[in-house]
Amino acid sequence: MRTLSELKQGSEAEITGINCGKDFSRRLCDLGIFEGTKLTVMKNDNFGPIIIHVLNSKIAIGRGEASKIHAKTLN
Amino acid sequence: MQKHSIKIGIVGNPNTGKSTLFNALTGARQHVGNWPGKTIEKKEGVFTHNNHAIKIIDLPGSYSLTAYTEEETITSQFILEERPDAIIQILDAQNLERNLFMTIQLIELGAPLVIAINMLDLAEESGIKIDTKKLSTLLGVPVVRIAAKNKKGIKDLLDTAINHSASSRKTGIKLKYGEDIDRELIKIKDFLKIQKHESPSPEWTAIKLLEQDLRIEQEMVKKPYYFDLKRESDNSIANLEKIFGKDINTILAQTRYGFIKGLAKETIRQEKEESITKSDKADKILTNKFLGLPIFMLIAWIIFQITFKLSKPLSHLIELFIAEISERLTSILASLNASEWLRSMVIDGIIGGVGGMLTFTPIIGILFLIIAILEDSGYMSRVAYLMDKFMHKIGLHGKAFIPMILGFGCNVPGIMATRTLESKRDRLIAILINPFMSCGARLPVYAMFTAAFFSANEGLIVFSLYGLGIVIAILSGLFFKKIFSKKLSTPFVIELPPYRWPAVTGITIHALSKMWIFIKKAGTIILAFSILIWLMANLPQGVEYGSEESIVGILGKAISPIFKPLGFGTWEASVALLFGLVAKEVVVGTFGTLYGIAGTGDTQSLSTILQQNFTPLSAYSFMVFTLLYIPCIATLATIKKETNSWKWMFFSVFYSTLTAWIIAFLIYQTGKLLGFN
Numbered sequence: 001m002r003t004l005s006e007l008k009q010g011s012e013a014e015i016t017g018i019n020c021g022k023d024f025s026r027r028l029c030d031l032g033i034f035e036g037t038k039l040t041v042m043k044n045d046n047f048g049p050i051i052i053h054v055l056n057s058k059i060a061i062g063r064g065e066a067s068k069i070h071a072k073t074l075n
Numbered sequence: 076m077q078k079h080s081i082k083i084g085i086v087g088n089p090n091t092g093k094s095t096l097f098n099a100l101t102g103a104r105q106h107v108g109n110w111p112g113k114t115i116e117k118k119e120g121v122f123t124h125n126n127h128a129i130k131i132i133d134l135p136g137s138y139s140l141t142a143y144t145e146e147e148t149i150t151s152q153f154i155l156e157e158r159p160d161a162i163i164q165i166l167d168a169q170n171l172e173r174n175l176f177m178t179i180q181l182i183e184l185g186a187p188l189v190i191a192i193n194m195l196d197l198a199e200e201s202g203i204k205i206d207t208k209k210l211s212t213l214l215g216v217p218v219v220r221i222a223a224k225n226k227k228g229i230k231d232l233l234d235t236a237i238n239h240s241a242s243s244r245k246t247g248i249k250l251k252y253g254e255d256i257d258r259e260l261i262k263i264k265d266f267l268k269i270q271k272h273e274s275p276s277p278e279w280t281a282i283k284l285l286e287q288d289l290r291i292e293q294e295m296v297k298k299p300y301y302f303d304l305k306r307e308s309d310n311s312i313a314n315l316e317k318i319f320g321k322d323i324n325t326i327l328a329q330t331r332y333g334f335i336k337g338l339a340k341e342t343i344r345q346e347k348e349e350s351i352t353k354s355d356k357a358d359k360i361l362t363n364k365f366l367g368l369p370i371f372m373l374i375a376w377i378i379f380q381i382t383f384k385l386s387k388p389l390s391h392l393i394e395l396f397i398a399e400i401s402e403r404l405t406s407i408l409a410s411l412n413a414s415e416w417l418r419s420m421v422i423d424g425i426i427g428g429v430g431g432m433l434t435f436t437p438i439i440g441i442l443f444l445i446i447a448i449l450e451d452s453g454y455m456s457r458v459a460y461l462m463d464k465f466m467h468k469i470g471l472h473g474k475a476f477i478p479m480i481l482g483f484g485c486n487v488p489g490i491m492a493t494r495t496l497e498s499k500r501d502r503l504i505a506i507l508i509n510p511f512m513s514c515g516a517r518l519p520v521y522a523m524f525t526a527a528f529f530s531a532n533e534g535l536i537v538f539s540l541y542g543l544g545i546v547i548a549i550l551s552g553l554f555f556k557k558i559f560s561k562k563l564s565t566p567f568v569i570e571l572p573p574y575r576w577p578a579v580t581g582i583t584i585h586a587l588s589k590m591w592i593f594i595k596k597a598g599t600i601i602l603a604f605s606i607l608i609w610l611m612a613n614l615p616q617g618v619e620y621g622s623e624e625s626i627v628g629i630l631g632k633a634i635s636p637i638f639k640p641l642g643f644g645t646w647e648a649s650v651a652l653l654f655g656l657v658a659k660e661v662v663v664g665t666f667g668t669l670y671g672i673a674g675t676g677d678t679q680s681l682s683t684i685l686q687q688n689f690t691p692l693s694a695y696s697f698m699v700f701t702l703l704y705i706p707c708i709a710t711l712a713t714i715k716k717e718t719n720s721w722k723w724m725f726f727s728v729f730y731s732t733l734t735a736w737i738i739a740f741l742i743y744q745t746g747k748l749l750g751f752n
Binding site for chain 1: 459
């Protein structure tokens with residue numbers, strides 16, 4: 001099990017759990033990011049926020065926040 | 076004949092073209108105000124369509140109807156309490172699934188919903204086909220195809236909304252949450268029925284109780300059965316979380332998105348495989364780890380050049396215009412045999428104060444025009460992305476960087492631009508540190524002193540002041556981060572929309588409305604303060620304007636000991652600082668008046684007199700104080716307006732003055748110890 005911040009650029013993944021405060025997880029839910037969501041990591045240059053592709057749009061998530069989202073790679 | 080008036084609200088996700096639709100519907104007939112008791116902008120437009128008087132209200136852009144913060148209660152409160160005749164939700168065809176999340180909530184709420192699907196052309200370009208008829212049937216609400224930017228489908232949309240408002244309200248499907256959730260919803264609904272709780276939609280109330288929505292919480296806390304109800308809903312939440320093994324919001328979101336997936340399967344066809352778009356290519360460069368920041372710095376520099384170059388001739392025109400008015404008024408007042416007293420108040424006080432402020436309107440307008448272009452094009456969210464890492468260090472996230480940049484031009488638009496931040500705490504910090512960004516009005520003060528004392532290295536001295544401002548802003552950010560509770564901070568998540576060409580009418584209207592807000596302020600608050608300061612400079616009767624015997628002079632003398640340890644304990648310096656409250660560049664003019672060389676434009680003699688009254692060290696200390704002390708009245712008025720509180724305005728006065736005093740003290744005293752003078 002890895003966190004979103006550890007995933008390589010270009011990898012496809014499925015979220016397996018979100019381990020952060022209620023407020024933040026609710027916001028992610030509204031954006032369609034929750035347990036079971038499939039996504040592509042568009043950008044992770046180990047510096048600053050990461051960019052994911054989910055539901056046909058790009059979302060930037062702070063590095064700290066991304067390290068609280070667990071995911072497994074699909075490819 | 077006029078039929079009854081119709082009230083329509085517009086909702087939608089950010090970046091769907093909501094503002095463009097609002098502008099297409101209302102044109103320039105807009106009124107911008109604030110939602111009562113909140114710091115969120117409220118835009119309204121009134122017009123007639125087919126003999127109907129129509130009032131359109133633009134609701135805040137959002138991804139969901141669930142309220143976590145005070146600001147997010149606005150939309151559901153509006154729908155439930157103001158009972159609009161129709162709610163238009165604008166959907167981005169390229170991103171239908173995420174947009175439908177809110178649609179479902181709107182239907183649950185029982186909103187008289189009409190869906191407007193926007194940007195179908197772009198979606199079709201990327202191979203997405205949407206069966207809008209089927210979507211309408213499946214959701215049970217009317218669906219209209221529009222192109223907000225080209226104003227296509229607008230008439231059809233209005234007709235549909237008007238017809239829909241006349242027909243019976245009960246439309247829309249009911250989302251099935253499944254046996255387990257339904258069981259808990261029924262429990263809550265039964266409880267509410269026993270308590271005879273009045274609600275337009277018990278189902279909605281029950282769902283919101285499960286979501287722990289802030290607005291419903293605020294409504295229920297007043298009820299006598301609040302604690303029992305709370306126990307009931309907490310029980311239900313605990314039950315569900317145990318059954319599903321995850322938290323309640325995830326359960327609800329999964330159910331809703333599950334339903335949407337089914338809906339999408341029936342109505343959306345993706346014909347082409349997703350390919351790398353132009354946006355993706357642009358992002359490769361613009362968000363690059365190494366190139367991103369330098370490109371942004373270059374763009375920021377260009378923006379500054381454009382803003383100041385373009386606004387200079389315009390400001391000059393306004394100056395000429397004001398001079399003309401001033402002359403006309405002088406002759407009118409003279410022909411009316413007005414007293415010297417009245418003449419001076421109108422010309423020196425009002426025209427001098429308000430007129431001076433008005434010359435800033437072109438800067439404000441152009442700056443906001445450019446910001447609107449950056450925002451509309453999608454680049455602004457990339458800037459937030461680029462600056463996030465750095466801004467984290469001072470307890471803010473990337474979005475808070477934009478207002479700081481704007482502050483270099485003028486703190487007023489800088490503070491106004493903090494509206495893009497969602498959380499109150501973030502906004503407050505961003506507002507309070509903004510005045511330390513050295514605005515354009517402080518430059519004349521630096522220019523005057525550097526010319527007199529530091530002519531060999533002017534650039535370096537001015538640069539050091541800008542740098543000091545940034546350092547103080549950062550340190551203050553760190554300090555505020557410590558004293559404000561961390562809990563309220565919103566984490567950084569931001570959608571990066573595809574790059575688009577901005578809508579010209581939209582950004583023009585936006586810039587004009589910002590200018591208008593500023594002009595209104597000049598006409599009210601600044602007018603009042605200008606008169607006050609003029610009075611203080613002229614009383615008691617018979618004294619020379621701003622002289623040692625006037626109230627300002629006496630005040631200056633009284634406070635001058637405070638500045639003695641900073642190296643500038645003369646009453647003239649104190650008076651200049653007092654006048655600098657109107658606008659910081661007034662400091663320059665005040666020295667001119669007080670040293671008796673007003674209007675001669677003789678900088679040589681001003682330099683000589685300054686050299687007699689200041690040392691290089693005390694001059695630097697004075698510049699530092701000017702940089703950091705109380706922001707000008709326009710900025711203070713903006714802080715008051717944007718924080719909606721006098722408390723924070725006075726806090727800013729106190730905090731900035733104390734900071735200014737301490738820093739200037741340290742610089743002057745250390746300098747003296749080191750043998751400078």
